[in-house]
Amino acid sequence: MSSITLALDALDAAVELVGAADIEELAAPERFAPIERLEGAVRRLVAVSHAQTARLERYEGCPPISIVLADVLRISRAAAKRRLRDAEQLTPRTTLTGEPLPALLPNTATAWEAGHLNGEHVRVIQKFFRELPEHVGPVEVEKAEHTLAAHAQTLRPDQLEKVADRLATHLNPDGKFSEEDRARKRGFQWCGGQRPDGMSVGKLIATPELRAMLDAWLAKFATPQPDDLRSHSQRQHDALAELVRGRLGDPKLGQHNGLPVTMIVTTTLQELQAGAGHAVTAGGTLIPITDLIRMATPWSNYLAVFDGVTGQSLWLGRSKRLASADQRIMLLAKYRGCTAPGCTVNGYNSQVHHATKDWKHGGTTDIDDLTLACKCDNLLIENDGWTTRQLADGQTHWTPPPDVPLRGGVNDYHHPERLLPKDDEKD
16 A cells, blocks of 8 residues: 555544544634644645645546546646646745755745734735736845745734735835736736626736726716716726627637637527527527617527527538538537537637547548647547447437546536436426
8 A cells, every 4th residue: 555545544533533533622712723733734734635635647538637637526627737836836846857846935935834824915916926027036036935934923914915025016116017027917807707687897908008098988988978877987897898799790700719700699589489588609608688688789690590499400411521510510410519528618619529439530520520629638538549429319328538537528618508407397
């Protein structure tokens, strides 16, 4: 039996002992001491876990380590990537010749391993260095890391954040940032999925150039009109919608994955007839049918309607190497995104994949043998020994190589309706 297995068995036994212990044997004021020790033990275990995670290696047939780690531990892929990033910064390294190197954040790593920091402390320190201008010299950077690691052992994360802000101002008193500094911070992302009412919240960190351009656009198209009851923010929202609406479908934009750069929306005949329910875009966004009907614009040429009972799709037979636009639209209607188990990549960012036999091996470009796969999962099939096949119900089943610790199957992420009990399964 390996040493790691023996150690984990002992850990399991110790956890059982701690769980069975009665903290109420202690007087009320004394109960905080064991809770503090437990917290330190949990933090040390997290540090040990990260150190062991840093030693994971990719092998033949294995997808990126972050994907395997997410599925094995049943954590999000974002959390898995964060753990790997933490491991890179908080564990000792070695050179290509095997010589030892300290962690990228050495003082933080020492306090982390001792159980004096938790993840929130680490995030504050990481954010400090991520936003620090590049003109700050290495000596100041080293002193700052030592200072923050020391304060993190006595302060709460919210208190540490104030210290970090003060230190950042001290190191960059004139607020000097280069174009490269600003470029590192720019970005836009949706903050979570759609709300129950269908609305979405996004976060934009704009460069001076983008803000200047938006200011000019909004000055014209977000100006109040006579009898305009919209708020300032509502007018700006509508002006941005007008900006994007005017560009979508423009032939000058070219194509994306074989289709015009425009909205591709799918729905069922039954929902259209009822005037209720939701259509789904290739990006996974839900659009109420009432809104879909109101949005009678040129992009409706890319509205795919299929039978909600039979799921009947087009049959175009063997064609050319790349699936036709009609086939792609029906694949988006059918699968909505990558079909690999657990993958969240939407249809816009997925590629057409031959589920049974690839074209170069004699496969056909028939609609019933086509499916969707993101670029990453497509490579698993081409290079790493994964296989796919179409099931009788039209779903795509993925099978990993024998030595990969991942479960195969189908992907229900883009079809949450499958997760609901059927009528004959309800009480």
